[in-house]
Amino acid sequence: MSKYAFITGASSGIGKATAKALAKKGYDLVIASRSLKKLEAVKQDIEASEHVTVTPFVLDVTDTAGIHQTTSVVLEKFGAPDVLVNDAGLARGLEPYDQTNEEDILEMVDTNIKGLFLVTHAFLPAMVERNSGHIVNLGSTAGLYAYAGAAVYCASKAAVKTFSDGIRIDCMATDVKVTTIQPGMVETPFSEVRFHGDKERAANVYKDIEPLTPDDIADAIAYVVDTPRRVQISDVVLLANQQGTGFLACKNPKRNAK
Ligand SMILES: NC(=O)c1ccc[n+]([C@@H]2O[C@H](COP(=O)([O-])OP(=O)(O)OC[C@H]3O[C@@H](n4cnc5c(N)ncnc54)[C@H](OP(=O)(O)O)[C@@H]3O)[C@@H](O)[C@H]2O)c1
Numbered sequence: 001m002s003k004y005a006f007i008t009g010a011s012s013g014i015g016k017a018t019a020k021a022l023a024k025k026g027y028d029l030v031i032a033s034r035s036l037k038k039l040e041a042v043k044q045d046i047e048a049s050e051h052v053t054v055t056p057f058v059l060d061v062t063d064t065a066g067i068h069q070t071t072s073v074v075l076e077k078f079g080a081p082d083v084l085v086n087d088a089g090l091a092r093g094l095e096p097y098d099q100t101n102e103e104d105i106l107e108m109v110d111t112n113i114k115g116l117f118l119v120t121h122a123f124l125p126a127m128v129e130r131n132s133g134h135i136v137n138l139g140s141t142a143g144l145y146a147y148a149g150a151a152v153y154c155a156s157k158a159a160v161k162t163f164s165d166g167i168r169i170d171c172m173a174t175d176v177k178v179t180t181i182q183p184g185m186v187e188t189p190f191s192e193v194r195f196h197g198d199k200e201r202a203a204n205v206y207k208d209i210e211p212l213t214p215d216d217i218a219d220a221i222a223y224v225v226d227t228p229r230r231v232q233i234s235d236v237v238l239l240a241n242q243q244g245t246g247f248l249a250c251k252n253p254k255r256n257a258k
Contacts, residue, residue, distance in 0.1 A: 013188030096137025141246030
């Protein structure tokens, strides 16, 4: 492998689009998620159009032993990643915290915080040792502006943002870079996962608004990992044009209608 990116959550949405965008930039890919079938489809799709190799790994980032096992095989086989994209993440439910069930709380914390921290912990020493590499963490505008019914999700994304800031400080004496990508509303299976498979409720989230696409976010990631050595982009916040802040969107933009 010449240069390669390790991407968690590459089976769907933003992670999948990022895999395609980085393949276009010539990165070989190691892609991970819980679904081998979906990862195989991503591999087939990318290898059919780009001259890169794509290696899928089944990995549940809530499984600490699984992280240790997968990352040690990856490090042994490919060395430290040039780019690590920590994309795997999810929201569950949109109820007030007193009505949020404990399973959903733990799944969000274990995936969005613990999983991201431990995948990073597994790869960072080899990146520091080699004195190069770029960690791209998927935060969210939810980590900047809390919204109703999402206290745990918002807190988990705030954790991603401050964790990224912390490791950037720890890596200041090295060439390792750290970026937090903080998207607003992006149309992906995210809302369907949030509503436990309720497609109608999920579709309603994006009704009367033009949301961002996964490619919009992937383009930003492809840009930040391609800057000169002296440049480090710490944060990228991307809102849909109709969004004012994180979850505040104008669903009926008549005021300026022509
Ligand atoms: N969509 C938005 O509006 C939005 C906005 C801001 C930030 N984000 C963030 O962007 C990231 C990607 O979300 P998306 O919108 O692209 O949603 P998505 O299409 O549902 O993708 C989520 C990805 O995470 C993976 N994943 C979930 N739990 C996992 C686990 N325990 N272990 C390994 N992989 C896991 C899923 O793969 P498998 O199911 O195959 O395991 C899938 O590939 C998330 O971190 C999300 O919080 C999304």
